[in-house]
Amino acid sequence: MQSPNLTSFSVLVAVIAAATAFGWWRRRHDGRLRAVRDRRPAAAGPGGTAAAGDAATLATLGVRPGAVTLVQFSAPVCAPCRAARRVLDDVAGRLDGVTLLEVGVDEHLDAARALEVWRTPTVLVVDATGRVVRRAAGVPDRDELLGTLAPLAARARG
Structure with missing residues (x-):
């Protein structure tokens, strides 16, 4: 023993x-950007598919088709959220056609749940068609974000 x-x-x-x-x-x-796979129809929103449900939820938050949008879910007491906002402001300022939308999870809890946001900050990269193509939990890397957004913004302009 x-x-x-x-x-x-x-x-x-x-x-x-x-x-x-x-x-x-x-x-x-x-903070690593990861590709978003289409979710199963069982997780579908009001449009019948998960993608349609996500698009409807994003539209209620203010995401408009035709522009590449960075959606940041944050909370008032979240220190990493402020760091993420600085990175996203810088990246959106460098690329034409990229908009930034900050969403407070406390005000939009249903949308956060529908989009499977479980921590802050969470950043969603939404392409010009309104589809979430990448996401990061934590402060995203500036260079990785620029590399991801540049081709999306070019397609949206062209």
């Missing part, structure tokens, strides 16, 4: 290892 001190030490080491692994994983994935 192990002594209580050895057992406590083993538990402590296991907890520290788990926390370190989670922190590494979170840092690696936080």
Whole structure:
């Protein structure tokens, strides 16, 4: 039988290892833009398909077809939201045809749930057809965002 001190030490080491692994994983994935796959029709909104439901929800938030839109879901007490806003302001200012829309989750909780926003900041990249094509939870990387938006903005203008 192990002594209580050895057992406590083993538990402590296991907890520290788990926390370190989670922190590494979170840092690696936080703010990364990821492609959005079409959701199953079971998650469909009022239009009959998930994409139509997303488009209707985005329209109620102020997203207009014909422009590439960055939609940032944020909260008043969210410090990373302010950092994300600075990045998005900079990126939207560099590219013609890209608009920025900030949405408060506390005022639009139903829309956040419909669009599967579970933390703030969450950034949605909406193409000119009104479809969410990429999303990031956390502060997005400026260069990755510019690389994603440049071709979308060029298509929207052309």
